[in-house]
Amino acid sequence: MLWAHQADYWPMILFYGGCMLAELAVRQSTLAASTNDIFSVAKTGKLYSALCILGFICGLYLGGQPNQDYEHAPGWAMLWSLIPEHVTQPQRYWCNWGSLLLVWSTANFGLLQCIFTTRISQYLDKISFSLYLVHGVVIHTLHYSLLDALWNFIGTDTHLKKETAFLVSAVVVTIVIVWMADLFTRLVDVPSVKLARWLEGKCIVKTPAIKVEPAWRNSDTIV
Template identity: 35%
Template sequence: MLLLAPSSDERLGGATRNCLRTLWRFIAFLRPSFLIRDPATKLKAVHSTAWLDGLRGIASFLVFSYHFQYRFHKRVKFAYGIKGGDHPVQVPIVRLLFSGSPWVSIFWVLSGVSLSLKPIRLARNRSWEHVFDTMFSSVFRRMLRLYLPVIAVQTCVLFATILGLYNHSYALSLDWPFSGSSEPHPLLMKTASSQFSHWLYRLCISLNPFHPHKSPYDAHLWTIPIELRNSIILFAALVGVAKLRPGIRMMVVGALYLYCNLVQEGDLGLFLAGMACAEFMVILDEKKEDALSIKPEAVYEPHPMESRLLCIFGFILGLYLLSFPEIKYQDAPIYSTLAYFTPSLITSPYKMWVNIGAAVTLFAMAGYKTIQRPFALPLARYLGQISFSLYIVHGPIDHLLSIVLVPFFWRLTGKDTPFGYEMGCVLAFIIEAAVVVSVADIVTRAFDTPSVRFSRWLQGKWSL
């Protein structure tokens, strides 16, 4: 029997089918995960710490919201209760929905909690070998986990800059026409090679954990090298206090927190506050396990009335301190008193009280599950899954879209009245938010999750 070779038409047809199949897979990959129904995900139980991810997701989204609106507004930075400070967005606690810096402080505490929970549990169980393995893995993978997705996204920004997509935003940044604040934009070079050299240089110095600089390709990435530096210091602190008795460990961590604030390292102090909060959460879990081991059939009541009231008060107090105004706090009711009692060593009462507010808020949330529940809802948890990608993509997208969308909608709504001005901003934000969330979803699957897998693979490959 003769075997006939496939004809050219058959080979062409096979190649076409392969191309179409590849194209379809690519299109399917671009579909956001929230549009994909996965029955298996509905069967997964919500973890007791899911609210941490949800809070991180909400914080990341509100940081994006702030970076969008502050290009067209200024009032949110000013204190409420002073001359010109009577707008609803300036009201304490309400202003947090329109602020950015307080949520960065929340990020720092959350990082401290997330990175400390497992080592603290192991240390309290005296599993010293596992403590060492955990710390080795955390230190080895941390830089890869943080930097690989950033470099991937920034490479896309480089190509967009070379293609001229940021020409309009760069021109506007030289003479900002809106009422808010502009941001650094990529300096446009004459050739692609010079643009690459400039991008590489700015990327290297912006990711320096010892002396980070804001990159004109995305000024918001200044937090990433600080996250790396403070994470490594936190790991060292975890090792240093691992074998201390729990009570002494908490006192040492508290003393380190105070010291960090006095020497103007409040961001690092928040990581340490997160470590203390992680131990607090582990203690609560141990109390629950002990109570259920004595009476398994009993209904465990983790929150007596006194502790519930204390947590509610602490939560409200924390949010109020997080609302410390950036400008004119010296004239604001209550905040001016707090500023007066700020130690003279502290150069920024604003930063100190916001940082204290972040720590108090997290401790209060950790102590009362009712406060945690809104942050464990599906939407919050989804935002938590894409929170890192959302943070690293929202700046470049905002530079492209906000300056186009807002003027477009102003032509429809008008901007001469407060209603028309704000409606144009709101409509533009809705469109941009949909784009940012969708892109963040893709980046999570394309870069973020693979970077986690790669760092684990590399650790296993290189380990003894």
């Protein structure tokens, strides 16, 4: 992870960070099971809960890193000054650390997990891969053209008109993205997974497990 930071390779920072968080979660579960759930009791304490909430708030704050005019945002002038000089995409720097804080705090605090266990959240999780695939296409085709048309129709002479046009475009594009992701999941993603599992079953030879009986069960050895 330190190498990725020095190499300015932010995707690997997130990858290694996710691996570390997953390993930490496994070790915490193992520790809790081996110590009569003492660790789980500690995780329900007020201090630990406050730490998770603080981490979540800090993650949201860092995730909202401004791309420009950061000197007018509270605290961001100092944070921008802390970004290493070798970073070529400084606008992504604090967002990376913010995302790791969000994942850690959410994974370790039940109250925050409730946000992601609702039916809507689980549905979005189901189509998340399809959302990742189709959102760029919809944004670059529908959103930009629709936003220009709305700006021409509503006007751009005031901030209210510009933001209203953007809001209308965002709502329409969001609906279209979710709809296309749902179709892609049903028509492409799920059938592809089923096909891959079917091919795996045809290509892999399953050998029946041979049960080896202990020597003492052999009738010849029984006196």
